[in-house]
Amino acid sequence: MLKVVKLGRSTYYYNLSVEGKEKAAPKGGKPKGYSINIDSIKICDDQIKEFILESINGDAINYGYRKITHHLRRYYNLIINHKKVYRLCKELKILKEQRVIKSKMKRVIAINKIITGSNQLWEMDIKYGYIEGEDKFFYILNLIDIFDRSIIDYHMGLHCESKDAAALLRKCLIRRNLFEEGANKPVIRTDNGPQFVSYKFSACCEELGIEHERILVKTPNKNAHVESFHRILEDECLKINEFQGYAEAYRVVNEFMEFYNNRRIHSSLRFMSPNEFYNLYFGENLTNIEIRV
Structure with missing residues (x-):
């Protein structure tokens, strides 16, 4: 019969066993309205609320409900758990806003x-x-194409934040005509600096459809080409100039960038400048020139 109606035997016998039985009373109950202290004296909830308000007006001004719980145990000798303190704080409308945990x-x-x-x-x-x-530092954020060694673009300023890195990436894509949707985007490689591990920069790469990879800690050799350029920049520009102001530094660095891209020859580029090499071999895959990174 059970096979005909397609009912499991266990289901059938379970329903028989519970049929006619009264429903069990729900577990739990109403809050008692009090807690006790270490002397077993009952302290009503209204008094505990006064203790909480006294606490947050004193030493516990910036505490959350868990710290307030320990505060009540230490200074008021209450035997109370954090769940009850949470409920009382909620009734008093003094709960701190929960921090937003962003997905990694x-x-x-x-x-x-x-x-x-x-x-x-x-x-x-x-x-x-x-x-x-002026006794202060400035930042130069550089983006280099490791194949043709061109500094596609750079950001220079008295600060360098994630928004500056994102803006530089967009400018470089526009310069290389790769900003449009469907273009073959390059892989961008950085270290683990705060500008590059930020959500703003990661979101920018995701929006642009660019793969962003980061080198392991203490492995600058994985970022060797931009590190090599920084050595050239240090030896041939920054070290030999004593800048008296930011305007002078900006002018000298800008002149050096133009010299580096358009006139400074590289032995690895068949003794051509970066822009000359790029314009000559743009769009070609040179199998006789392979760069292993």
Whole structure:
């Protein structure tokens, strides 16, 4: 019969066993309205609320309900748990706002690659300069194409934040005509600086459809091309100039960037400048020139 009606035997016999039985009373009950202290004296909830208000007007001004619980136990000798304190604080409307826990951005570790053309892998990093006359530092955020060694663009200023890194990335895509949807975007490689691990920069890469990979800690060799450029920048520009003001530093660095991209020859680029090499071999995959990173 059970097979005909497609009913399991266990279901049938379970229903028989519970049929006619009264429903069990719900577990739990109303709050008692009091707690006790270490001397077993009852303290009503209204009095505990007064203790809580006294606490947050004193030493516990910035405490959450868990710390208030320990405060009540230590200074008022109450035997009370954090759940009740939470309920009382909620009734008093003094609960602190919960912090928003952001989901962690996926971290992609830099892996070994073989680069055979421009716009396949870009590296980004920050170099610091010093202004002697004003006794302060400035930042130069550079983005280099590791194949043609071009500094596609850079950001220079007295601060360097994640929004500056995101803006620089967008400018470089526009310069290389890669901003449009559907274009083959390069991989961007950085270290683990605060500008690059930020949600703003990660969200920018996700929006642009760019893969962002970060090198492991203490492995600057994985970012070798931009680090090499920074050594050139230090030796041929920053070290030999004592800047008296930010305007002078900006002018000298800008002139050096133009010299580096358009006139400074590289032996690895067949003794051409970066822009000359890029314009000559743009769009070609040179199998006889392979860069392993």
